[in-house]
Amino acid sequence: MMEESARQMERPKQQLSLTDAVAIIVGIVIGAGIFRTPALVAANTDTDTMFLIAWVLGGLISLIGGLCYAELSTTFPSSGGDYHFLSMAYGKSMAFLFAWARMSIIQTGSIAVLAFIFGDYLAQVISLGSNSAVLYAAIIVIILTALNIAGIRFSTLAQKIFTLTEVAGVLLVVFVGFFILPEQQSQPVSTSGTTDTGAALGLAMVFVLLTFGGWNEAAYISAEIKSGRNGMVKAIILSLAIITVVYLLVNMAFLRVLGHDGVAKADAVGIDLMKQAWGATGVWLIGLLVALSALTSVNATIFTGARTNHALGRDSEIFSMLGKWNNQTGGPVNAFLVQGLISLVLISMGLITRTGFQTIVEYTAPVFWFFFLLVGISLFILRRKEPLIARPFRVPLYPVTPVIFCLSSAYLLYSSIVYTGLGALVGIAVLMLGLGLRFIFQKTNNRIVQQLIEKP
Numbered sequence: 001m002m003e004e005s006a007r008q009m010e011r012p013k014q015q016l017s018l019t020d021a022v023a024i025i026v027g028i029v030i031g032a033g034i035f036r037t038p039a040l041v042a043a044n045t046d047t048d049t050m051f052l053i054a055w056v057l058g059g060l061i062s063l064i065g066g067l068c069y070a071e072l073s074t075t076f077p078s079s080g081g082d083y084h085f086l087s088m089a090y091g092k093s094m095a096f097l098f099a100w101a102r103m104s105i106i107q108t109g110s111i112a113v114l115a116f117i118f119g120d121y122l123a124q125v126i127s128l129g130s131n132s133a134v135l136y137a138a139i140i141v142i143i144l145t146a147l148n149i150a151g152i153r154f155s156t157l158a159q160k161i162f163t164l165t166e167v168a169g170v171l172l173v174v175f176v177g178f179f180i181l182p183e184q185q186s187q188p189v190s191t192s193g194t195t196d197t198g199a200a201l202g203l204a205m206v207f208v209l210l211t212f213g214g215w216n217e218a219a220y221i222s223a224e225i226k227s228g229r230n231g232m233v234k235a236i237i238l239s240l241a242i243i244t245v246v247y248l249l250v251n252m253a254f255l256r257v258l259g260h261d262g263v264a265k266a267d268a269v270g271i272d273l274m275k276q277a278w279g280a281t282g283v284w285l286i287g288l289l290v291a292l293s294a295l296t297s298v299n300a301t302i303f304t305g306a307r308t309n310h311a312l313g314r315d316s317e318i319f320s321m322l323g324k325w326n327n328q329t330g331g332p333v334n335a336f337l338v339q340g341l342i343s344l345v346l347i348s349m350g351l352i353t354r355t356g357f358q359t360i361v362e363y364t365a366p367v368f369w370f371f372f373l374l375v376g377i378s379l380f381i382l383r384r385k386e387p388l389i390a391r392p393f394r395v396p397l398y399p400v401t402p403v404i405f406c407l408s409s410a411y412l413l414y415s416s417i418v419y420t421g422l423g424a425l426v427g428i429a430v431l432m433l434g435l436g437l438r439f440i441f442q443k444t445n446n447r448i449v450q451q452l453i454e455k456p
Contacts, residue, residue, distance in 0.1 A: 054204045
């Protein structure tokens with residue numbers, strides 16, 4: 001009984017402000033992707049109007065998803081986030097599989113990808129040799145994991161500083177695009193060699209929604225927000241509004257300076273813009289900005305990722321060590337350590353192959369969108385299974401809103417399998433390994449229980 005009481009006390013406390021929550025969400029979403037994907041979106045849209053509409057649609061679809069998550073996270077607040085929703089909708093086996101995937105594929109893969117982006121850009125500023133990117137990636141994961149272990153006050157303070165600096169840097173690019181450089185007449189571009197405008201726009205939306213990815217991490221801090229359930233809804237809506245406005249302003253600046261054709265043909269659209277303004281100094285500044293964007297996202301992803309591992313540890317005897325919550329620091333220390341070690345293993349892929357970044361993106365995408373789709377469907381399941389539970393927030397226009405969310409997730413799941421290579425197959429194989437582990441654990445536990453029953 002004493003041990004059970006102690007475990008009950010080792011739970012997250014409501015110590016995050018609305019500002020903390022917004023800083024975490026905005027910090028995760030606004031990352032290096034905004035300096036990579038605009039070229040791909042422009043290449044798959046015919047006009048400036050269609051290009052900007054794609055980004056508006058990205059914000060609207062993300063908001064729809066955010067509203068679905070707002071209902072789930074305010075009705076069933078938990079540091080486990082998706083893990084908790086899937087457990088209630090589909091049972092412990094599916095929740096275990098998700099937690100395994102998040103620990104070994106989704107979250108650790110995202111940390112590795114973001115760390116690689118940080119390393120790639122910082123290596124252009126200060127080189128440490130041929131393996132600079134890998135070394136920087138590993139170093140930053142170690143430092144930020146240690147920062148999060150040190151305590152929630154340190155990690156959230158760092159996150160607010162990172163996010164404010166990041167947004168200020170992005171707005172600097174906007175300022176340069178609108179007020180420093182002259183406007184260029186935009187010209188239409190052909191859409192990826194295809195006359196099917198619908199298919200081209202669909203592909204553009206894949207890149208747009210990937211750039212908006214990460215807002216769902218709000219679910220993992222739903223039990224820690226001081227202002228409670230209403231604060232969760234405000235955090236999601238406010239964050240997505242900020243992100244959509246910033247993305248629109250950045251892309252309008254790119255169009256104004258480079259033109260549609262220039263954006264579509266740019267290898268690094270941010271570098272092209274800043275180089276026109278301030279030459280080599282501009283390239284150096286944009287390199288630091290992209291590195292900072294990746295750094296901000298890495299810290300927020302580490303913060304939220306360990307909370308799923310903590311939820312798994314609370315529900316599983318096998319991973320019980322992950323379920324320990326340190327009340328002094330306000331975080332799951334063991335979960336942080338395990339997450340950091342797995343991330344470092346994935347980062348080490350960069351020493352084996354120069355396509356480590358691309359491989360890890362392929363490795364995570366199909367599994368991520370598979371579980372995203374299941375979470376969307378869980379909204380319908382939990383409405384039926386728990387019809388009487390109080391819902392502080394109900395998604396508007398139900399069932400149309402969650403249907404749109406599920407369809408967009410299904411399309412991105414399809415795209416992530418069709419358009420990726422070996423990395424996707426490896427990720428699916430690791431997911432199946434988790435399924436095998438669950439089966440073995442269940443069989444072992446059943447055998448032990450049976451032996452205890454039969455024991456005289």
